[in-house]
Amino acid sequence: MTACLLSIEELSVGFHTPEGTARAVDRVSFSLDKGETLGVVGESGCGKSVTSLSILGLIPSPPGTIESGCIRFEGRNLLELDPEALRRLRGREISMIFQEPMTSLNPVIAIGRQVAEPLMVHHGLSRSAALAQAGEWLDRVKIPAARRRLEDYPHQLSGGMRQRVMIAMAMVCRPKLLIADEPTTALDVSIQAQILSLMLDLKNEMGMSLLLITHNLGVVAQTAARVVVMYAGQVVEEASVVDLFDRPFHPYTQGLLRSMPQLGARRSGGGKRLKEIPGIVPAITETIAGCRFAPRCRHAFDHCRAKAPDLFSVGVGQRARCWLKHFPERRRSDA
Amino acid sequence: MPEAPLLQVTGLVKHFPLGGGVLARPHAWVQAVSGVSFAVGRGESFGLVGESGCGKTTVGRMILRLIEPTDGRIEFDGQDILQLSRRQFAGLRRRMQIIFQDPYSSLDPRMTVEQIVTEPLRVDRRAGRRERSTIAVGLLDKVGLRAADLCKFPHEFSGGQRQRIGIARALCARPELIVADEPVSALDVSIQAQVINLLQDLQQEFGLSYIFISHDLSVVEHICSRIAVMYLGSIVELASAGSFSREPRHPYTVALLAAVPLPDPHRQSTAVPLEGDVPNPIDPPSGCPFHPRCRYVFNRCPVEKPPLVPAADGHLVACWLNDGRGVE
Numbered sequence: 300m301t302a303c304l305l306s307i308e309e310l311s312v313g314f315h316t317p318e319g320t321a322r323a324v325d326r327v328s329f330s331l332d333k334g335e336t337l338g339v340v341g342e343s344g345c346g347k348s349v350t351s352l353s354i355l356g357l358i359p360s361p362p363g364t365i366e367s368g369c370i371r372f373e374g375r376n377l378l379e380l381d382p383e384a385l386r387r388l389r390g391r392e393i394s395m396i397f398q399e400p401m402t403s404l405n406p407v408i409a410i411g412r413q414v415a416e417p418l419m420v421h422h423g424l425s426r427s428a429a430l431a432q433a434g435e436w437l438d439r440v441k442i443p444a445a446r447r448r449l450e451d452y453p454h455q456l457s458g459g460m461r462q463r464v465m466i467a468m469a470m471v472c473r474p475k476l477l478i479a480d481e482p483t484t485a486l487d488v489s490i491q492a493q494i495l496s497l498m499l500d501l502k503n504e505m506g507m508s509l510l511l512i513t514h515n516l517g518v519v520a521q522t523a524a525r526v527v528v529m530y531a532g533q534v535v536e537e538a539s540v541v542d543l544f545d546r547p548f549h550p551y552t553q554g555l556l557r558s559m560p561q562l563g564a565r566r567s568g569g570g571k572r573l574k575e576i577p578g579i580v581p582a583i584t585e586t587i588a589g590c591r592f593a594p595r596c597r598h599a600f601d602h603c604r605a606k607a608p609d610l611f612s613v614g615v616g617q618r619a620r621c622w623l624k625h626f627p628e629r630r631r632s633d634a
Numbered sequence: 635m636p637e638a639p640l641l642q643v644t645g646l647v648k649h650f651p652l653g654g655g656v657l658a659r660p661h662a663w664v665q666a667v668s669g670v671s672f673a674v675g676r677g678e679s680f681g682l683v684g685e686s687g688c689g690k691t692t693v694g695r696m697i698l699r700l701i702e703p704t705d706g707r708i709e710f711d712g713q714d715i716l717q718l719s720r721r722q723f724a725g726l727r728r729r730m731q732i733i734f735q736d737p738y739s740s741l742d743p744r745m746t747v748e749q750i751v752t753e754p755l756r757v758d759r760r761a762g763r764r765e766r767s768t769i770a771v772g773l774l775d776k777v778g779l780r781a782a783d784l785c786k787f788p789h790e791f792s793g794g795q796r797q798r799i800g801i802a803r804a805l806c807a808r809p810e811l812i813v814a815d816e817p818v819s820a821l822d823v824s825i826q827a828q829v830i831n832l833l834q835d836l837q838q839e840f841g842l843s844y845i846f847i848s849h850d851l852s853v854v855e856h857i858c859s860r861i862a863v864m865y866l867g868s869i870v871e872l873a874s875a876g877s878f879s880r881e882p883r884h885p886y887t888v889a890l891l892a893a894v895p896l897p898d899p900h901r902q903s904t905a906v907p908l909e910g911d912v913p914n915p916i917d918p919p920s921g922c923p924f925h926p927r928c929r930y931v932f933n934r935c936p937v938e939k940p941p942l943v944p945a946a947d948g949h950l951v952a953c954w955l956n957d958g959r960g961v962e
Contacts, residue, residue: 517895
């Protein structure tokens with residue numbers, strides 16, 4: 300029996316735009332256990348980053364507002380915390396790593412001080428003690444000659460090295476939850492592999508939970524235990540990583556998995572056509588009566604366009620937002 | 635390839651100066667591309683893969699003379715394009731086009747779609763306004779956009795649609811060769827598949843040759859028939875798509891393939907990730923450029939740069955292992 304660390308319940312986030320209120324996140328629910336790695340996948344604009352930013356209270360307001368729902372971290376509702384309490388939480392109990400290692404470090408402060416800062420702020424360490432620990436951490440995230448690089452500035456480091464600094468900064472206070480938003484998207488594959496294995500090693504060593512937000516299904520398959528798939532602001536499927544890749548239920552999940560070229564799949568003949576998902580993601584200001592994926596779905600029928608489906612249980616620990624659960628005869632065979 | 639290749643690149647070199655100005659001499663040179671040779675056949679898709687800074691984009695741009703090479707030969711349809719004057723080259727340049735990575739910054743925001751896709755015709759003064767309009771409709775239809783989109787501006791389109799506009803623009807001049815520089819890297823997975831399929835359909839219809847530049851090994855393997863792997867300005871391996879991922883011979887290719895996270899939770903990647911960063915191209919390592927990161931390194935590697943030589947049928951590798959045949 301593992302204990303639940305974070306649970307998001309019916310979270311809705313809206314943004315006021317000249318075109319009307321855009322619901323970037325629509326009644327999203329999922330939870331994360333202690334020590335677990337949960338992957339959140341989806342394409343641009345599906346609401347995965349907004350969901351993660353709202354955990355830390357980082358939604359810019361205005362234009363953003365959290366319309367409803369709650370985010371429980373160890374039982375406390377984070378949405379009800381005052382700014383001071385939230386500030387004490389950020390960086391100490393929940394840390395975050397962003398996609399852009401170039402822009403998320405301060406370019407005019409030496410990296411040693413940036414890594415040491417959370418220790419000084421949260422644990423009241425003296426500057427020299429914090430810097431000493433920062434040096435240890437830079438060493439731990441495998442920055443060569445770490446102690447001598449404390450005085451280096453971000454521009455003196457490569458992209459992979461900067462992401463290592465970000466990781467050190469996120470980990471110094473030994474948080475219980477690490478949120479990584481596309482941590483390897485800006486990096487080359489060989490560096491991506493290094494960063495992922497570093498993150499997983501540290502996570503296992505410290506018994507931390509990891510919320511990994513990515514669009515890369517390969518990264519999810521290799522790191523997460525459970526996966527939440529988001530589409531147009533909603534959770535459309537949730538499953539264990541094995542079920543998701545072996546028995547995807549939602550047509551969107553199936554479409555995503557089929558549309559990827561597989562390395563090594565090519566025989567000597569010409570490449571076959573990829574199975575594409577037709578159409579494009581609806582604009583978030585659009586109001587859609589039925590299922591949001593219906594316009595692109597090859598199984599869609601009248602009911603899908605008229606009434607929005609709920610997240611139905613479709614297996615052990617697997618849920619999907621799709622009417623095919625109740626109308627399995629409507630599923631078309633693979634052509 | 636029995637017939638003469640459409641494009642033949644021999645010993646291409648590009649050094650970029652660092653610092654320097656009107657009076658000052660540059661204090662260092664970035665060796666972006668150091669001696670790259672390959673050929674692309676008619677109707678072939680040739681892939682250039684490698685990590686950032688390996689020189690793949692520079693090679694693509696030199697073929698179109700968007701960057702002037704420091705040294706080397708580029709023959710397009712039998713003509714040495716580097717010997718041509720700018721004016722002479724302009725006639726040939728129409729037959730080669732480029733598609734860029736970023737669909738946001740590669741379209742002029744103040745031009746309509748019609749102006750963008752027919753600009754090559756306007757430059758050539760080859761067609762009147764009405765005729766251009768008809769051609770534009772035909773092009774949009776080919777890339778899956780509607781005639782109603784003609785008078786819209788780029789900001790009204792999504793990333794995938796913008797990339798379609800960029801493709802229509804490239805097709806307008808009826809090229810024989812298209813250099814596609816990371817054309818799908820900025821797109822979401824589901825849109826990526828649409829654009830890849832479109833590129834393949836167009837290739838069939840118009841008999842196009844592609845030079846497909848990407849860091850995404852699975853995309854390149856899917857589209858291309860032959861693939862060259864670049865590292866620090868040199869091609870280290872050149873293989874058919876069939877043997878590229880199955881029988882990689884260069885230790886770098888092996889490591890690169892092993893680093894790709896497989897979208898299959900049953901196949902955990904067990905390989906040791908490649909250690910360290912790519913060396914600085916201002917001061918590249920002696921001998922084989924990969925030797926400081928190579929797990930098979932031996933005494934010959936830091937001394938002499940291995941040549942790109944055949945290791946098997948149609949499979950070239952630049953590695954001293956096993957008498958120049960690479961990993962076996």
